[in-house]
Amino acid sequence: MELGKPLRRVVVEPVEPRKHASPASPKDPVARPCALPTTPTR
Amino acid sequence: MRAPDYADALTGWRVWCVVDTPSGLRLASVIHDHVWEVGAPAVAACRERHSAPHETCLCGIHAARDPAPALPYLRGRNDPGTVARVLGRVLLWGTVIEHEQGWRASHARPLELWLPRALDGLGARYDAAECAAVAA
Numbered sequence: 245m246e247l248g249k250p251l252r253r254v255v256v257e258p259v260e261p262r263k264h265a266s267p268a269s270p271k272d273p274v275a276r277p278c279a280l281p282t283t284p285t286r
Numbered sequence: 287m288r289a290p291d292y293a294d295a296l297t298g299w300r301v302w303c304v305v306d307t308p309s310g311l312r313l314a315s316v317i318h319d320h321v322w323e324v325g326a327p328a329v330a331a332c333r334e335r336h337s338a339p340h341e342t343c344l345c346g347i348h349a350a351r352d353p354a355p356a357l358p359y360l361r362g363r364n365d366p367g368t369v370a371r372v373l374g375r376v377l378l379w380g381t382v383i384e385h386e387q388g389w390r391a392s393h394a395r396p397l398e399l400w401l402p403r404a405l406d407g408l409g410a411r412y413d414a415a416e417c418a419a420v421a422a
Contacts, residue, residue, distance in 0.1 A: 245300070245348045245355055248386025250341060254291035256379040259327070259395060 298349025301359035339390035346390030
């Protein structure tokens, strides 16, 4: 994937297990699939 | 030990292949022969035997700040066993090389996946496989 020029090296805090689990699917740390948006937004 | 530059994971965009394995459907790299294990973070490695990611290499788990650079990877020649390509957001942490349009990270975990409506059935299968593996 084209990411452009490297800027800097950083250290990012580790992710705790299940820290980002979806409340709608507590057993699944991976978010639920849904329809592909026509205009993806962040 | 170096203090973290970010206190929480970064979020980027990437494309995965969904591959049919003996253990069920799994996410896999579009470029490399690497299957992401369910419930475990993906950890970068480099064939050059240095720590990944490295500033002078292209290794590491790639993700873009915006979806656009990832979208072209939704198309391409698939290996046998690949049932779809999916766009998604990914959490990145550990050692990270920041780029103008994204990152290369040492650790990653899928956060969200988008499946085309035509693959709703696949979505149900993939979701079921994920839940079963996590619950086991």
